[in-house]
Amino acid sequence: MAAAWRGRVVTTVLVPLVSVVCGFLVGAIAIVAAGADPLVAYGALFAGAFTNHNALAETLVSTTPYLGLGLAVALGFRAGLFNIGAEGQFYIGSLAGTFVAYSIHGLPPVLEVPLGLIAGMAGGALWASIAGGLKARFGAHEVITTIMLNYVS
Secondary structure, three states: OHHHHHHHHHHHHHHHHHHHHHHHHHHHHHHHHOOOOHHHHHHHHHHHHHOOHHHHHHHHHHHHHHHHHHHHHHHHHHOOOOOOOHHHHHHHHHHHHHHHHHHOEOEOHHHHHHHHHHHHHHHHHHHHHHHHHHHHHHOOOHHHHHHHHHHHO
């Protein structure tokens, strides 16, 4: 029982913590290679992101799309598929949602916002279905096709 609990602690806490520390170390090496002080650079990074309400709000606004993309990629990985094309799907979905929202401008917001969101989801799904169709029909590898579709989008 204790060994299983210890194993869960390692996988849920220690592995992500070590990954973050390694990321900061690699970043520090790159900062030193650029001729700057890593402590000053990381201090400015955190001060710029979290010191006041506007900075925190901007950090959350900038982070939200990446969190959504991470969840989308994780969903594909859980299904046993590699979805490297999340970036392109995001771009196409954004274009579709923006186009529809501008096209139906004048409707009540209670209709306009959901229709724009639905159009964005449909645009991204349609773009992803190209890679899915190629895999289903011809057995094309989804990593290659989604990377190529990222370039096209």
